[in-house]
Amino acid sequence: MTLEAFLAGQERQPAGHLRLADFIRQNEAALVREWTEFARTRSPASDGMSKLALQDHIVDILKFISADLESAQTSAEQFDKSRGLGDETGPLRQSAAEIHAALRLADGFDIDQMVSEYRALRASVVKQWTARAPLVEADVVDLTRFNEAIDQAVAESVAHYTATINNSRNLFLGVLGHDLRNPLSAASMGARWMERSGGTDPVKQAKVVSELIRSTDRATRILDDLLDLTRSSFGTEIPVSKSQTDLAALSETIADELRRVHHDRTIDVMIEGDPNGLWDAGRLGQALSNLMANAIQYGDASKPVTASIAGHDPAFVEVSVHNSGSPIPPDVQKTIFESWTRGQVEGPGGHPHLGLGLYISRLIADAHGGTIAVASTEVAGTTFTFRLPRA
Structure with missing residues (x-):
């Protein structure tokens, strides 16, 4: 219905007649209460959820719908909304509908x-509103626009939910194919050495067995972390379990793992100051492995990869991973920590690279309250730097 028809309908309403937008505002508590009781029956996940959690953003959605009912609307805008389309920059899309979808997915x-839930909200509003008085002509306009607004919210929530699921799946598969490669390669190298040597060197064999156990344990930890990592695509932060951690020892462990796989490369670890703090050793090990492997893949093979720990600041520790070679283009540096981004089309030898490792490293830095940055020039080479609070 056009704006002219909408205004004409307003003129024909009886004196004192309550329009739908006003009814929603005046009866918000009752509408939310009825909807909350419905939501509690819809998912086993809701059993442990508080009323506050169940009501998240429904109040905002009702407020946006009320404002939408009172706003001017062209015929073209009405047509778009009837198909679940609308202003992609509008407040409903930016806050209520998308955030509601993200939280429901996480819950x-x-x-x-x-x-x-949207069906229940629609039914609750229409039932309570139509029960208060007979409908007049202007109410038909309100009902039409109300249904268009609900359809718009549903479309935006479903689109965000679906996109989030797809991103989560890609992240899950990417970690399987990317992060597991380093510890599994180290384990494979050790097993092949044992096969070739036939156990003729007991001392060396004991060391290799120890390294095999360490590498497979690391692979298991990465698999255990997968569910937590996929939470990041749901809009929630990766949880960390902090304990006293020695970054120098952790860096040496990761470097040893990579040296066994890339025996022709030099990986140096340099320590200055106090390398200790409260961190999640497993997740930082994953991040360090990603950064060192990235430096090996893209760096100049004739030059060493250097991991440097600077612990002079009593509040922070910085960990830098440096490699020489071609710089990362400035435009790529701006997005290099986003998912599915990489600094080059392919690494040395034409090996494909998912570009997921740097994204995961950023998530881990964020979860520790820290930061990660990159500096890359032709002269100085490329340096990725973690800055981590000690506690």
Whole structure:
């Protein structure tokens, strides 16, 4: 219905007649209460959720719908909204609908359960509003626009939910194919040495067995971390379990793992100051492995890769991984810590690279309250730097 028809409908409403937008505002608490009781029946995940969690953003959605009902709308805008389309920069898309989808996904609601919440909200509003008085002509306009607004919210929530699931799946598969390669390669190298040597050197064999156990344990930890890592694509932070950690010892462990795989490369670890702090050793090991492997893949093979720990600051420790070679282009540096981004099309030898390692490293830095940055020039080479608070 056009704006002219909408205004004409306003003129024909009885004196004192309550329009739908005003009804929603005046009865918000009752509407939310009825919807909350419905939501509690939709998912096993809701059993442990508080009323506050169940009500997240429904109040905001109702407020946006009320404002939308009172806003001017062209015929073209009405047509777009009837198809679930609308202003992609609008506040509903930016806050309420998308955030509601992200939280429902993190809380264990499937997409059908989330959509049913909107159906319940629609039914609750229409039932309570139509019960208060007979409908007049202007109410038909309000109902039409109300349904368009709900359809718009559903479309935006479903789109965000689906995109999040796809990103999560890609992240999951990327970690399997990317982060597991280093510890599994180290384990494979050790097993092949044992096969060739036939156990003729007991001392060396004992060392290799120890390294095999360490590498396979690391692979297991990465698999255990996968579910936490995929949470990042749901809009929630990666949880960390902090304990007293020696970054110097951790860096040497990761360097040894990579040396066994890349025996022709030099990997140096340099320590200055106090390398200790409260961190999640498993996740920092994953980040260091990603950065060192990235430096090996893209760096000049004739020059060493250097991991430097600077612990002079009592509040922070900096860990830098440096390699020589071709610099990362400035435009790539701006997005290099986003998922599925890489500094070059392919590494030395034409090996494909997913570009996931730097994204995961950023997530791990964020989870520790730290930062990660890159500096890359033709003269100085490329340096990735973690800055981590000690506690």
